[in-house]
Amino acid sequence: MVEDMQVLTSPGRPAGDEPVGDSLDQDVPRFRVLLAAALGPLVTGYAVVATLLALVALTAQHAIFSAGGVLLSAGPGWLAAYQVELGIGGHPLGMLPLLPTIGVVLLVARAAAKAVRRLRCARLRHAVPLIATISGAHLLFGVLISLFSIGEPVRANFWLAAVVPAAISGLAATGGVLRRFGTPQVLVDRLDPLAFRGLRAGLLGLFALLAAGALTLTAATALSARTVSSLFEPSFGSSFGLFLLSVLYLPNAVVAAMSFVSGPGFSIGSLDVHLIGYRGGSVPGVPLLGGIPEHAASWWPVLLVLPLAVGVLVGWSVRAVDEDPAARLRVVVVAGAVVGFGCVLLGTLAGGRLGDGPFDPVSVPVGVASIVAFCWIVIPAGFVAFFAGAHAPMRPVGSLEVEDEPEAEAEAESAESGDAEPEEPEPDEDVADPAEAEETEDAEDAEDSGDSEDDEDFDAEADAELGLDQPEDEPETEAAETEDKSEDKPETPAEEPDAVTESTEDSGDAKPAEDDR
Structure with a gap:
């Protein structure tokens, strides 16, 4: 029975480990x-x-x-x-x-x-x-x-x-x-992580510009509601076809409105519409185009606030990307490039040939539109990202002076020590320290012995002046002892002239004393 169960059980998977649930995808x-x-x-x-x-x-x-x-x-x-x-x-x-x-x-x-x-x-x-x-x-x-x-x-x-x-x-x-x-x-x-952040910011700016174009198109259509309604045919079939055509071309109209808001505008045949100029012409009888004005208006430049707001939005979105202002500006430049490329792509797809009639061609100046869109993103977004982002804290003026003075003094001392004598490596100084200590101790011993000799000479002179009797051999003995001591002690360059001078003076003083006696 056990053998039969082992045969029924899969050797590659333990019993009871079968997948639970729907395995259709497998x-x-x-x-x-x-x-x-x-x-x-x-x-x-x-x-x-x-x-x-x-x-x-x-x-x-x-x-x-x-x-x-x-x-x-x-x-x-x-x-x-x-x-x-x-x-x-x-x-x-x-x-x-x-x-x-x-x-x-x-x-x-x-x-x-x-x-x-x-x-x-x-x-x-x-x-x-x-x-x-x-x-x-x-x-x-x-x-x-x-x-x-x-x-x-x-x-x-x-x-x-x-x-x-x-x-x-x-x-x-x-x-x-x-x-x-x-x-x-x-x-x-x-790729640089800042490039990905700039790509996202550029997509945000592109969609924001499209939203500005859609808002402008909606407002123009609402203000021209009578004209739009008059373009529909009385019959349901024709009206349905015009409505379907308007819906299908709605993104094209949004792209044209975006170009109009940012400045370059659009053209349909001989009709040319942009913010700072207008050239009239015939327009197709489609309800979607009913919002196109018949003449220019002096208040149109006010619409430039919309792309300006888009640039500010992009700058605000990247203000915290990096603490370095230069890095934030690089992100803004990448975002502007993405928006410019998007305008070229959308403008190319939104326009094209429209037969050989008076409405041909329908176009958006993609070259000018891309450059203008790039500027609308980079300039305001650059200002916002630079000034609204994080900056390194500035040091107080007093702290700068206090920190600079010790540094200046240290530099001056190092320069003077460098001019006086070259610096020796630390290992050499460590090795030389014991030798210098021994020389110092020998010099001190020599000074002590010299002082004791001076005291003995002074006592001898005093005895001679007082007329004390001394054996004749005593000066010779003292001279011999003095010579032996001078040979034993280390001779220093500074003490030899003093010793010679003192012995000479002593000999001069002793002779007059003997003559007096």
């Missing part, structure tokens, strides 16, 4: 996950475009609904969602709506993130086949639509239809994967 084949991630956004996007076209065809007057026609027309509409320029009857259509583009990017990113979770990718490089599969599927689908459009009224360039959807889907899938894994460690190790 059993799903890898191919199915990749196929779902690649075809899911394609089918969903195509279905949404076909549904919108069907609604427009059903609600429009004098329109013949055809399921086949709607499905065929959805192909160029799908390419338009990926910003592929189309040709309608030989006329270019490059100004394409940004709202569908935002939708497909989010759709692809979500599909990629979900596939990474189901595939249980442990590292970022494991998701590279997933990104390649999604991008390759979009490339093939774009090529297929361009081939079916040959000979049709709405056509697409073969290379653009293949490359642009593949590039946009690849970037979107990469974004979804990075959202799952986070920033690659290679970039974290090699």
